[in-house]
Amino acid sequence: MLEIRALGGSGEDSRNCFLVRWDDGSILLDCGVRREIAAVEVVYPLLTEEIAKNLNAVFLSHAHEDHTAALPYLYHLGYGGKVYATEETISLTPGFLRKWHDYAQANKEIIPFDEEDINKVHFEKITDAPSYLISRGRSGHMLGSQWYLFSIAGKRILYTGDITFDGLLMAADELPECDILIIDCAYASKFINQKNSYEKLAEIALNTLSNGGNLLLPVPANGRGIDMYLYLKKQGLNILVDAAVIRNTVDLRRQTEWVKESDLWSDCEDVVTVTGKEPVRPEVPSVIIVPDGMMTTAKAQGYYELLRNDSKSRIVITGHSARGTLADSIQIEDYRKENNILAGVEKLTIKVHPDEHDVVDLVRMTKPEKVMLFHAKEKNCTELKKKLREKGKEVSCSIRNTIKYD
Numbered sequence: 001m002l003e004i005r006a007l008g009g010s011g012e013d014s015r016n017c018f019l020v021r022w023d024d025g026s027i028l029l030d031c032g033v034r035r036e037i038a039a040v041e042v043v044y045p046l047l048t049e050e051i052a053k054n055l056n057a058v059f060l061s062h063a064h065e066d067h068t069a070a071l072p073y074l075y076h077l078g079y080g081g082k083v084y085a086t087e088e089t090i091s092l093t094p095g096f097l098r099k100w101h102d103y104a105q106a107n108k109e110i111i112p113f114d115e116e117d118i119n120k121v122h123f124e125k126i127t128d129a130p131s132y133l134i135s136r137g138r139s140g141h142m143l144g145s146q147w148y149l150f151s152i153a154g155k156r157i158l159y160t161g162d163i164t165f166d167g168l169l170m171a172a173d174e175l176p177e178c179d180i181l182i183i184d185c186a187y188a189s190k191f192i193n194q195k196n197s198y199e200k201l202a203e204i205a206l207n208t209l210s211n212g213g214n215l216l217l218p219v220p221a222n223g224r225g226i227d228m229y230l231y232l233k234k235q236g237l238n239i240l241v242d243a244a245v246i247r248n249t250v251d252l253r254r255q256t257e258w259v260k261e262s263d264l265w266s267d268c269e270d271v272v273t274v275t276g277k278e279p280v281r282p283e284v285p286s287v288i289i290v291p292d293g294m295m296t297t298a299k300a301q302g303y304y305e306l307l308r309n310d311s312k313s314r315i316v317i318t319g320h321s322a323r324g325t326l327a328d329s330i331q332i333e334d335y336r337k338e339n340n341i342l343a344g345v346e347k348l349t350i351k352v353h354p355d356e357h358d359v360v361d362l363v364r365m366t367k368p369e370k371v372m373l374f375h376a377k378e379k380n381c382t383e384l385k386k387k388l389r390e391k392g393k394e395v396s397c398s399i400r401n402t403i404k405y406d
């Protein structure tokens with residue numbers, strides 16, 4: 001018997017968590033939350049005490065909260081085992097767990113675990129993982145992110161985690177063939193040309209600055225935030241950047257086993273203006289890079305307040321923003337009108353996941369018989385499902401579906 005069930009994440013855009021059960025055991029792949037103010041059963045994966053107590057191991061693909069922040073809840077339900085991840089993910093994850101806890105608390109969210117449960121999480125280096133993990137590789141999504149290939153009950157199960165081969169800086173390893181593929185399709189129904197996106201970004205920046213405005217870029221302090229920072233710096237634009245982004249850039253440059261060679265690195269340690277504690281309008285028109293793509297931090301909101309009444313300035317949102325966050329709200333025209341926001345607001349996706357073309361390509365290359373799509377709402381996967389089924393694949397795309405072998 002082999003069964004793969006999404007406890008969250010398939011047919012949805014977050015709280016990624018997949019249960020693999022077979023005759024002799026069960027494991028969990030990721031254990032994330034949905035960043036939304038909502039009921040526990042909507043925010044957290046559909047875990048039970050029975051599942052938690054019987055698990056043999058947990059494997060993390062990377063540190064982002066939509067893959068990790070429900071770990072304390074899992075321990076609260078009675079899990080007592082290990083959480084396997086790369087050294088980099090192990091060092092980054094506690095920060096994400098803490099950040100989620102504080103966010104939930106600040107929003108008077110119900111937290112279904114105690115603060116001490118955060119410290120119960122028992123991380124273990126992936127190099128000591130059980131032998132049914134047969135292969136793993138870099139997934140190009142962020143520092144420490146990996147895909148995993150397991151051999152369980154006679155089947156090869158490939159879990160991509162969040163994956164991209166289009167990052168400017170992060171290296172990724174080719175995916176192996178498998179029988180069952182659990183694949184990131186966060187940009188299902190979208191077709192994004194990364195080169196065009198970066199060119200468009202440079203064009204927006206140049207136009208905004210030469211018109212005397214400032215361009216506000218709320219980005220994660222890691223991942224695409226670093227790519228965008230170095231790319232824009234290369235264009236010779238004035239940049240005001242958060243110290244955390246610079247620190248992470250310098251740190252990342254040293255991670256030679258994780259990054260690609262790129263001429264962008266040559267600019268990495270130059271002097272740029274760093275944002276201070278209090279937001280101050282730059283003396284010359286600049287690109288302002290602040291951490292937190294969803295604009296939930298005081299710093300991002302401070303710069304927003306500074307620029308919102310300036311019709312020459314622009315704010316560009318380049319990633320996913322959860323419902324109700326400032327980055328999400330300001331993209332809605334009615335919200336901008338009601339709140340008298342004069343700065344321009346645009347959405348321009350910088351790819352950190354596969355788009356629909358990429359998913360079809362990756363399925364072709366890995367040759368699975370069964371595919372579980374995750375990280376996208378079911379309604380966005382209609383065409384993709386059709387394409388894969390036409391190629392003879394059995395496709396699952398809902399937390400109600402289970403991949404099963406007797």
Ligand SMILES: [Zn+2]
Pocket residue numbers: 062064141162
């Ligand atoms: Zn991620």
Ligand SMILES: [Zn+2]
Pocket residue numbers: 016064066067162375
């Ligand atoms: Zn994710």
